[in-house]
Amino acid sequence: xxxxxxxxxxxxxxxxxxxxxxxxxxxxxxxxxxxxxxxxxxxxxxxxxxxxxxxxxxxxxxxxxxxxxxxxxxxxxxxxxxxxxxxxxxxxxxxxxxxxxxxxxxxxxxxxxxxxxxxxxxxxxxxxxxxxxxxxxxxxxxxxxxxxxxxxxxxxxxxxxxxxxxxxxxxxxxxxxxxxxxxxxxxxxxxxxxxxxxxxxxxxxxxxxxxxxxxxxxxxxxxxxxxxxxxxxxxxxxxxxxxxxxxxxxxxxxxxxxxxxxxxxxxxxxxxxxxxxxxxxxxxxxxxxxxxxxxxxxxxxxxxxxxxxxxxxxxxxxxxxxxxxxxxxxxxxxxxxxxxx
Numbered sequence: 295x296x297x298x299x300x301x302x303x304x305x306x307x308x309x310x311x312x313x314x315x316x317x318x319x320x321x322x323x324x325x326x327x328x329x330x331x332x333x334x335x336x337x338x339x340x341x342x343x344x345x346x347x348x349x350x351x352x353x354x355x356x357x358x359x360x361x362x363x364x365x366x367x368x369x370x371x372x373x374x375x376x377x378x379x380x381x382x383x384x385x386x387x388x389x390x391x392x393x394x395x396x397x398x399x400x401x402x403x404x405x406x407x408x409x410x411x412x413x414x415x416x417x418x419x420x421x422x423x424x425x426x427x428x429x430x431x432x433x434x435x436x437x438x439x440x441x442x443x444x445x446x447x448x449x450x451x452x453x454x455x456x457x458x459x460x461x462x463x464x465x466x467x468x469x470x471x472x473x474x475x476x477x478x479x480x481x482x483x484x485x486x487x488x489x490x491x492x493x494x495x496x497x498x499x500x501x502x503x504x505x506x507x508x509x510x511x512x513x514x515x516x517x518x519x520x521x522x523x524x525x526x527x528x529x530x531x532x533x534x535x536x537x538x539x540x541x542x543x544x545x546x547x548x549x550x551x552x553x554x555x556x557x558x559x560x561x562x563x564x565x566x567x568x569x570x571x572x573x574x575x576x577x578x579x580x581x582x583x584x585x586x587x588x589x590x591x592x593x594x595x596x597x598x599x600x601x602x603x604x605x606x607x608x609x610x611x612x613x614x615x616x617x618x619x620x621x622x623x624x625x626x627x628x629x630x631x632x633x634x635x
Contacts, residue, residue: 295338296384297358308386313354314338315382316361323364333357341521342396345583350467351483351523393442394486394521395465400585401440401515402575403461403490404432406536406566407559409593417598430566430574432587435490436512443519446630448611450513453493456609456629460544460595460617461588462537462561463488463517464568470581478572481581484521487617487625488588491515494598494608517586519623527621537561537568540620542592546605549612556604559592561619 296310317338321327327334333353338344344354361367367382405411405426415422425431441447449456467483490511497510530538539562547553571587594600597608609615611631618624 295340295344295354296389297354310384310386310389311358311361311367312382312384313357316357316366319366319382320357320360320364327360331356340396341394342584345395345467345483348583350583351465351521355523391443391519393440393517394484395517395584395586396440398437398440398465398584398586399582401435401437401588402432402585403435403588403590404430404566404571405590406430406564406571407590407592407595408565409559409563410591410595410599413593413599427565430571432571432575433507433511435515439512439514441514441516441627443516443625444628445516446628447491447514447516448630448632449609450493450496450509451632453496453510454608455494457492457494457597458544458609458615458617458627459490459492459591460542460557460559460619461488461490461591462486462542462564462568462619462622463589464572464587465521466572466581466585466587467583469583470572470576471579473569473573473576473581475567475570475573478569478576479524479567481572482524482568484523485527485622486517486521487519487619487622488586489516489615489617489625489627490588490591492596492598516625516627518625522622530621532562535562536564536566536570537589538621540622541618542595542620543618544595545616545618546609547614547616549610554605556597556600557592557594559594561589561592563593564589 295313297313314337317334321334367380411422463486465483466481468481470481491514493510497507500506500508500510527538530540539560542559544557545553545555609629611629613629615627616624
């Protein structure tokens with residue numbers, strides 16, 4: 295597991311700290327660390343493994359802080375001084391990033407941006423139902439088809455209307471039940487960019503039955519490119535707002551290299567905060583560490599809303615979709631033809 299990226303603790307996204315190398319060096323210098331803390335006693339493997347030990351994301355900061363205080367990686371108090379020749383320091387160009395969490399126990403996707411919801415109801419010739427303004431609604435999606443950055447996605451069998459959806463994702467890193475709106479966000483270990491892929495033709499067939507979505511959604515969800523802890527976005531959030539004022543944009547790059555900006559929005563436009571969404575999700579049920587939730591699509595954050603004014607078509611093999619959320623990074627996905635199995 296590596297720690298780094300665009301966060302304030304590491305202003306150079308090209309440099310990453312190998313936490314396991316740092317842990318071993320720290321324990322070699324002071325074996326009391328392993329005696330006193332399970333964090334230092336066992337190897338640092340995946341985030342799934344870390345959460346399975348009952349540890350939270352923020353505890354990994356202990357390794358980072360101890361490493362910097364000890365000069366591991368060449369730094370003493372300033373991550374900008376990381377020594378690229380130290381084996382504990384990894385260059386992003388040499389790394390392949392996977393999804394921040396490999397096997398989330400559950401994925402709930404919400405519907406929190408009014409502009410997107412209004413666009414969907416405008417297409418049906420109706421008004422947003424009044425309960426939407428009171429209740430954060432969600433559906434359960436599939437966790438077996440989680441993709442990381444740069445992992446390809448393809449339209450499922452029978453679909454020719456592949457679409458992306460630009461969302462904020464959140465990782466729950468501690469067990470919880472019956473959370474309050476006020477305290478729920480304390481259960482979030484970090485945020486990431488989330489692409490809730492959609493097969494619009496399959497979805498269109500399913501939804502009139504009022505059961506689902508199902509096959510129009512369950513074939514792929516992309517998350518990444520990394521996990522950003524809540525403290526790294528907190529100051530961008532105005533008091534009383536539902537989220538930080540961070541830009542959310544999408545671009546489609548065609549096979550010929552032509553780039554088409556599709557959407558532009560802000561996290562702060564969400565009608566519900568993640569605290570409200572998580573409070574709703576945890577009502578009368580136990581949330582497990584490692585579960586993820588999605589915000590729902592930001593306004594203009596999909597081709598269903600913006601296709602006619604931008605790309606003019608659905609996604610095709612050879613396209614690359616880039617979803618960017620300020621401070622959370624850019625999640626890139628190549629679109630390919632459906633593989634034969």
